[in-house]
Amino acid sequence: MTPAKMQQQTELMYRTNRVRTKSAAWLWSLFRYVIIIGISFIIIYPILLKISVAIMDKQDIYNPTIFLVPQHFTWDNIKMAAEVLNFFPALGTTLLYVVLTMLLQAASCAMAGYGFARFSFPGSNVLFMLVILTILIPTSTLMVPMYLHFRNFDIMGIIHLFTGKDGVNTINTLTPSIITSMTANGLKSGLYIYIFRQFFKGLPKEIEEAALIDGAGGFKTFFRIMLPNATAPLITVMLFAFVWQYNDTFYTSLFMGEAELLSNKIASLPAHASAYINNALMIASPGAEPDPNHVAMVVDTGILLAILPLIVLYLFVQRYFVESVERSGVVG
Amino acid sequence: MRKIKLTLSQRRMILGLVFIAPWLFGFVFLFASPLLQSIQFSLNKLTITAGGYQLEYVGWSNFKYALFEDATFNRLLVESVGAMAVNVPLILFFSLFSATLLNQKFPGRSLARSMFFLPVILTSAAVSAAESAGLLNLLGDANAAEEMSGASGQFNTLSLMYILIDAGVPEVFVDYLVDAVLRIYDIISSSGVQILIFLAALQSIPGAMYEVAKIEGATAYESFWKITFPMVSPLILTNIIYTIIDSFMQSQVTKTVYSTAFESLNFGLSAAMSWLYTLVVGLVLVVVGALVSRKVFYQN
Numbered sequence: 001m002t003p004a005k006m007q008q009q010t011e012l013m014y015r016t017n018r019v020r021t022k023s024a025a026w027l028w029s030l031f032r033y034v035i036i037i038g039i040s041f042i043i044i045y046p047i048l049l050k051i052s053v054a055i056m057d058k059q060d061i062y063n064p065t066i067f068l069v070p071q072h073f074t075w076d077n078i079k080m081a082a083e084v085l086n087f088f089p090a091l092g093t094t095l096l097y098v099v100l101t102m103l104l105q106a107a108s109c110a111m112a113g114y115g116f117a118r119f120s121f122p123g124s125n126v127l128f129m130l131v132i133l134t135i136l137i138p139t140s141t142l143m144v145p146m147y148l149h150f151r152n153f154d155i156m157g158i159i160h161l162f163t164g165k166d167g168v169n170t171i172n173t174l175t176p177s178i179i180t181s182m183t184a185n186g187l188k189s190g191l192y193i194y195i196f197r198q199f200f201k202g203l204p205k206e207i208e209e210a211a212l213i214d215g216a217g218g219f220k221t222f223f224r225i226m227l228p229n230a231t232a233p234l235i236t237v238m239l240f241a242f243v244w245q246y247n248d249t250f251y252t253s254l255f256m257g258e259a260e261l262l263s264n265k266i267a268s269l270p271a272h273a274s275a276y277i278n279n280a281l282m283i284a285s286p287g288a289e290p291d292p293n294h295v296a297m298v299v300d301t302g303i304l305l306a307i308l309p310l311i312v313l314y315l316f317v318q319r320y321f322v323e324s325v326e327r328s329g330v331v332g
Numbered sequence: 333m334r335k336i337k338l339t340l341s342q343r344r345m346i347l348g349l350v351f352i353a354p355w356l357f358g359f360v361f362l363f364a365s366p367l368l369q370s371i372q373f374s375l376n377k378l379t380i381t382a383g384g385y386q387l388e389y390v391g392w393s394n395f396k397y398a399l400f401e402d403a404t405f406n407r408l409l410v411e412s413v414g415a416m417a418v419n420v421p422l423i424l425f426f427s428l429f430s431a432t433l434l435n436q437k438f439p440g441r442s443l444a445r446s447m448f449f450l451p452v453i454l455t456s457a458a459v460s461a462a463e464s465a466g467l468l469n470l471l472g473d474a475n476a477a478e479e480m481s482g483a484s485g486q487f488n489t490l491s492l493m494y495i496l497i498d499a500g501v502p503e504v505f506v507d508y509l510v511d512a513v514l515r516i517y518d519i520i521s522s523s524g525v526q527i528l529i530f531l532a533a534l535q536s537i538p539g540a541m542y543e544v545a546k547i548e549g550a551t552a553y554e555s556f557w558k559i560t561f562p563m564v565s566p567l568i569l570t571n572i573i574y575t576i577i578d579s580f581m582q583s584q585v586t587k588t589v590y591s592t593a594f595e596s597l598n599f600g601l602s603a604a605m606s607w608l609y610t611l612v613v614g615l616v617l618v619v620v621g622a623l624v625s626r627k628v629f630y631q632n
Contacts, residue, residue, distance in 0.1 A: 032433060039430070040447040042517055047454075112355035119348020127352065134363055136573075138580060138613060140589040141606040144373060144599045145366035148385060183358025193355065218347040243453050253590075310453050318446040 047311070050304040053297055054078055061293045081302035084276045085265050091309065094246065094262045097174065101181040102241040105192065106234060108184035113196020114222055118208070128197070135190035139250060147254055150176040176255040187248055192237045199233040200226065235320050243310060262306050273298040373603035380597070394604035405588060405605060409612060412583035416616070419519070420575045422512050424568065427523040431530035432560065445531075452524030522578065526571045533567040534560065562629040569624050576616060585609050 048068060057072035081087070116128050153170045170176055180186040184193060203226070211221040227234070249263050257264065265272075277290040277298065314321075338346070349356075374394055376387040398405050434445050496506045512519065537560065545555040580586075589609065593602035 029438060032436070032438065036433060036444050036447075039520060040444065042520055043447055043450055046517070108354045108358075112352045115348050115351030115355075119344055119351065121345040121348045124348070127356070130359060131355070134359070136577065136614070136617065137363075137367065138577075138586070138606065138610055140586045141370055141603075141610050142363065142366040143590065143606065144378075144593050144603055145369035146362065147593075148369075148599075149362075149366060152385075180358065180362055182354065183362060184355035185358035185362040189355075218344075218350075222351070240452075247455070250586075307454060311450075314446075314450065314453050318449070319442070321446075321449065 047304070047307075050300050054081075054301040054304050056297070058291075058294055058297070061291075061297065077297055077301040078305070080276070081273070081298050081305055084272050084298065085262070085269065085302050085305060086260065087305055090260045090262050090265050093260045095309075097177065097256075097259075097261060098242055098245045100174070101177050101186060101245050102238055104178065104181040105184070105186050105189060105241045105245075106238050108182055109189055109192035109237065110196050110227065110230065110234070111222075112184045112193045114200050114226060116193065117197045117200035131190050131193050134185070135188075135194070143254060146176075147171070150255060172256055172258050174256075177251065180251070187244055187251055188240070192241065195233050195237055196230070199230055203229060231320075235317065239317060239321055242313070246310060266303060266306050269302045270295070270299050273302065370603045371607065373600055374607050376600050378599040378603075380599075385599075390600070394600045395608065397601060398605045398608055402601075405585075408584045408588055409609065412580060412585050413612065413616065415583065416576060416579045418508070418511070419522070419579055420572060422519050423523045423526060423575050424571055426519050427526035427571065428530050428564070428568075430523070430527045431534055432556070434527070434531055435534040448527055449524055451521040452528070455521050455524070522575075525578075526575060529567055529571055529574070530564060533564045537563045565628045569621065569628050572620055572624055573617060576620065577613070580609075580613050 052068045052070060054077050055073050055075070056066075056070035056077070057074040058076075060066050060070050060072055063071065112131075116124065116131070150170045153168045153175065177186070181189075207225060207229075208221055211225050216224065247263060249267055252259070252261050252263050253267070274290060274292075274295045277295055281290055372387070375389065375391060377390050377394075379386050379388070400406075430448055434441065434448060493506055493510055496509070497503060541559050541563075542555055545559060550558065585605070586609075589602050589606045592598050592605060
């Protein structure tokens with residue numbers, strides 16, 4: 001074989017190899033897109049379905065040829081669901097409640113996380129194990145004592161000591177939620193403390209030493225230097241706290257069962273929607289039975305209305321959230 | 333008044349205690365004392381009175397009742413452990429797979445990421461309860477269209493099952509897979525947080541490791557099992573524990589505990605039930621933790 005021919009052959013080999021790796025990469029990226037689009041579709045399909053139901057007229061329910069795009073549009077379902085849910089007042093109360101608990105939880109958990117990450121005091125490791133314990137013990141174990149505790153609220157018998165009366169009934173007020181979130185013992189607080197601790201552990205110690213030399217005290221260092229650096233875990237924790245508190249039925253049904261909160265309203269929505277439609281029918285034509293599918297339509301629309309604020313919020317913060325995932329200290 | 337001189341480390345100690353003081357206060361009064369009380373309640377019969385409650389010691393009878401006499405409790409307990417055993421591997425596998433996908437560079441990655449995290453926002457006990465009560469079955473049902481046109485546009489699970497069984501795949505495994513496919517939405521919607529944790533872990537793996545492996549001639553498959561998997565394995569343990577706890581939180585047992593307390597007003601029984609449940613969860617966590625942590629690779 002002449003050297004020229006050999007070179008030709010190696011070149012050919014290189015070229016086929018390149019074509020092969022290129023087509024493999026292309027196939028893989030096609031496969032990846034198919035999978036990602038598929039999973040994304042599964043995730044948003046229920047939302048699409050609810051949107052479709054929300055704007056669909058009653059007469060389209062039994063038309064089997066309709067899929068996602070309705071033939072007759074109407075706002076009736078949305079109006080009805082909003083009325084059954086008492087939507088805007090309930091949303092206002094919910095937002096107020098959720099934002100309040102979110103801020104308190106983020107503040108108390110950030111402080112605790114910082115305390116565990118940066119200071120060593122006798123038993124600090126044992127105490128941190130106890131934080132993990134709060135994540136592990138099912139909340140239902142504490143349910144009854146917590147309820148009785150807040151039904152008869154009295155810290156260390158102070159009220160009894162001074163007034164001679166028994167404690168105050170704080171059920172169905174904001175007090176239980178404020179107290180639990182202020183003391184970093186609210187919904188999933190252990191997880192938030194953990195996230196903050198991991199993040200603060202990852203920050204270089206030199207920052208604080210510099211602040212100490214410049215004469216900043218512990219709190220000043222925390223608020224002026226550590227917190228502004230902690231936007232990533234703050235956003236993550238605040239989003240989680242907001243969303244989980246918004247969706248929570250455990251604490252709300254336990255402490256605020258009678259409050260005008262959307263999670264309470266959604267839980268009782270099927271019954272209320274059916275009663276509402278029944279009432280409307282009774283006025284129009286006595287003796288008529290409500291169509292269960294119509295009730296289901298209103299329920300679905302109500303669910304959509306309730307999760308809509310979360311979706312809108314997510315659209316705004318998802319960029320920070322997705323970015324913060326890369327830098328937050330979720331890693332153990 | 334004389335000022336007490338403290339060393340720097342003593343001052344730091346006190347400062348640290350001040351930072352965790354809110355949590356410590358909350359822990360003692362809102363976690364530890366209810367926990368002890370709950371043990372006490374489980375051994376007593378509790379009656380609510382006008383000014384509080386009264387206890388009447390009954391020994392182990394609440395536990396005996398929950399385990400041997402209550403019609404549904406032990407069945408629910410076993411069922412929730414069974415459901416967990418089915419779900420945890422699926423969720424873990426799915427979330428590791430999705431995190432690996434989302435960690436690769438491709439156009440539209442941030443859009444895909446925000447899509448995959450959407451379920452974290454949307455999982456809600458209230459919504460799922462209302463959804464199961466809503467009975468909208470006719471809408472958008474591909475079966476109706478199928479019957480009318482005679483064409484099959486839907487994914488046919490039955491034929492897939494036959495194909496797999498014919499191919500010699502064990503029947504148990506086929507059942508498991510088909511079940512997973514049918515519940516894909518549940519699995520996706522409960523793996524949001526796990527995807528997040530895995531993704532963060534994947535991003536902390538230095539890229540140089542993959543480069544070295546590539547130069548040494550490792551395939552993508554090899555570098556996954558030799559680099560990615562060991563590096564994320566500590567987080568696999570974290571995720572297993574998180575998933576187990578999460579799946580128990582949403583189980584029927586929690587609802588039974590709640591309704592026993594606040595609908596039947598049998599607080600003692602409810603406390604006993606929740607303690608049995610806690611013991612089962614704890615046992616599962618210890619067993620799984622011990623098994624998995626043997627296989628976990630730690631860098632140091």
